[in-house]
Amino acid sequence: MSEEVGRVTAAWLGLREPADAAARAPELVEPVRRHLAGNPLTVVHDLGTGTGSMGRWLAPRLSGPQHWVMYDRDPDLLEHAKAEMTDTAAGGAPVTVETRQRDITRLTAEDLAGASLITASALLDMLTVEEIERIVAVCADTGCPTLLTLSVIGRVALTPADPLDAELTEAFNAHQRRTVDGRTLLGPDAVRATVEAFGRRGVDVTVRSSHWRLGPEQADLTAEWFDGWVGAACEQRPELTGPAAAYAARRLAEAAAGRLGVVVEHNDLLANCE
Template sequence: MSFSSDWLALREPADHAARDAELLAGAVAVARRAAGDAPPVIVDLGCGTGATVRALAGALPEAHWRLVDADAALLAEAARRTGGTPHRLDLRTLEALPLEGAHLVTASALLDLMPRDWVAALAARLRAAGVGFYAALSYDGWMDWTPVLPLDAAVTAAFNTHQRGDKGLGAALGPDAGQIAAQVFAEHGFDVRTADSPWQLTPSEGALHAELVAGIAAAAAETGLEAAQDWGAARRTFATARIGHLDLLALP
């Protein structure tokens, strides 16, 4: 379960623009309050190239980041670009997370790849550690395209089915991730807030649009939707799009 640095670079500006400002500010406040007079220590799960660090860096320039990822190349790039401390870990091994002295745990575009049992285990681990959790940009299953094409609904449904497949740790939550994670963390005693964080794609994101459409079409085709590639070809002409995501902030 890994992504190319090229794809992560393409999506980062859209991710940054989409993050809900109030929940991001809430996460910053949580880290500062928990740290007191000391610099906050933040653990970023599935760090990729460090996009979460860059999203919070302006508000938390003094923070110490512990970067967690299984991909050695992405982890090295994240450490180089952010100055954070790398921890190469398989996310199955939640007991190995470097949580000692941590004030906040973060993740971006991660929960939709994970099964419910993993989210429940993470909630239990963070509850025991007394650490809050800020998880941004979980895909929520909604795609709105302008202009509308006849195959949009079928492709979205097929893509959502594909997203619920096994991404390496069991059947993923896919488009249900944000809502289920909110429920699970609440069941573990967290105070949970959520907010929409959709991508709003315009012609300025042409390269991202092209890669996104190709990926959606390929995933939908893998579910058996024979017309998926025809949809992808029709969608190569740029449209505006709203791709739904959900942000979450959970406080123990």
């Protein structure tokens, strides 16, 4: 996996963490909780950990002692994740953590041996078909539940509407599907590809909505997300740069005044958990 594609900063991950926590589908946690009930120790392997937001969100929602194994290729993010991880599960049980600096698209069944649950967040859309096939294959082989949250699906709604919204959305989605260093990213097609990959292995997948809903209380996140969204769209289609300048100025002024609403649609997936 390229070192540049999907590179994120701790600052960006910290800014988006509250919105991620609010968006994840809590109804997918209940079947996981039931599946894990009675385990003397739940071992969670978290793929593409970043700063560890998935662990901070999920660990307090699961009962019993837990051990989290966190994977990322960025050692600084892993250090942050380990330092900031909660040490208490639901009911006060202990939570421990270890980190592994790895390319998660190259994990093997041996890496995931002993897993009770596999998780990931905001990951799938940065992968290729081949990478998703490898990840799904190794997850399916473990036989344990796999919870994959916050994958973009290519739909954005801004309020109030603007004539350029649809054109920029289309350009951004094309950017998400771009080819970089020989890797053709799936972007908004990743959810479908993942469900199909599990299906070919006889594994059922439950899909739920997990949309960001950004309003005046998230003005800083809205502005940061919007800047990246417009920038990617213009990188994909440079002819949009001129029209997008005035558009961006209007939109950022609306955001600063608390008048801009944004819905960024995502899906959460739960596989192999009946």
